[in-house]
Amino acid sequence: MNHERSRELYGRALSVLAGGVNSSVRATKPYPFFIERGDGAHVIDADGNKYLDYVMGYGPLLYGHDLPEPVAAAIQSHAADGPMYGAPTEIEVELAEFVARHVPSVEMLRFVNSGTEATVSAVRLARGHTGRDKIVVMQGGYHGAQESTLVEGDANNPQPSTAGIPEEFAQHTLPIPFNDPDAAQAVFEEHGDDIAAVLTEPILGNMGIVMPVDGFHETLRELCDDHGSLLIFDEVITGFRVGGLQCAQGKFGITPDLTTFGKIVGGGFPVGAIGGRAELIEQFAPSGDVFQSGTFSGHPVTMAAGLANLEYAAENDVYDHVNSLGEQLRSGLRDILADQAPEYTVVGTDSMFKVIFTRDGATDRGSQCGAGCQQDPDCQHYDHCPKTGADVADADTERWERLFWQAMKDQGVFLTANQYESQFISYAHTEADIEETLAAYAEAL
Structure with a gap:
């Protein structure tokens, strides 16, 4: 070539x-x-x-x-109406209603602009809700380019995985091996009262593709329930690709407290979202005390692309x-x-x-x-x-x-x-x- x-x-x-x-x-x-x-x-x-x-x-x-004709038409129509407004539009409500109707864990959403922004906001929400600082992540998991998760090592010696992150930041992040329920038990035994959330992909998708062993996600769910921590599923990769419209959580039968989305939920345009129980999502400003905002959040062309993508998937094979x-x-x-x-x-x-x-x-x-x-x-x-x-x-x-x-x-x-x-x-x-x-x-x- x-x-x-x-x-x-x-x-x-x-x-x-x-x-x-x-x-x-x-x-x-x-x-x-x-x-x-x-x-x-x-x-x-x-x-x-x-x-x-x-x-x-x-x-x-x-x-x-x-793109299928209805998807292309929806994108072109909203792009022709104007690039963006800095104000709410009906299409963002319709996409939120669609996601909430199909994904088991989601009652309410907040749209953002990338998968990284979604996981940043989900971690902040978990910390704000629990009043705790520490989060548990999986070694080899990926949650975007954010300070809280660019961490390597183990729960006893977490270190930043890149230059530019203070070592003090990494001390709040506890990495454990994916598919290791004993390690999960151990980290909760030592830090349970300080853990705001467990953040995991349902399937490791940026480290090969690693499926969960039987019972691993169930263990995480039980530990979070027992210790008052939140279980966050990062479905930026798996969302609306694994498990169809119910996403990977529907495929595996595990309901997290919060779910982060990206990619398909915006139909290929820049997007992210945080979904979960209404009582949690409502803690985002302005209805709650956890600040979250973004000029391009809920961008009408992105929302139209996402909704048309998902509706077409729902109506076809x-x-x-x-x-x-x-x-x-x-x-x-x-x-x-x-x-x-x-x-x-x-x-x-x-x-x-x-x-x-x-x-x-x-x-x-x-x-x-x-x-x-x-x-x-x-x-x-x-x-x-x-x-x-x-x-x-x-x-x-x-x-x-x-x-x-x-x-x-x-x-x-x-x-x-x-x-x-x-x-x-x-x-x-x-x-x-x-x-x-x-x-x-x-x-x-």
């Missing part, structure tokens, strides 16, 4: 953008290819190269790059289609790995997928999970599949990034640029696309 135009653009970007990009995960080596436009399930770069797209904007593009393709793709990947790399692990659910380059996995695949790891204790791969963020970090991440990603790109398949972020299927993908993708995996592996 020719990438001369992308290389030229990257050279220009390096002189005016930090690292030549506006998000660190876009900085692929030796330089990123620059996207010119989308086309259904594909993207076309500045040099005219066409790729099957499984990045899908890191999740929000449920329909791919060609969107989730049946994307989930069926997800199962087809993961099952096909399982069969390829059985022949070529039995130690690797297929992960994912619904329309999310990934291959984790796990080391020292079971070479006898046996009766493994058929379409992605489900943390089944009867699976012969159970002791080897990732259960924590550390398990994913211990995989052969360098080979994934240095060799595999490039090999897939050369075959015209665009994947997330490292071992960690999830990949996504859209309504625009077809069975033929899946077969083409499986052939590319077989060649690259």
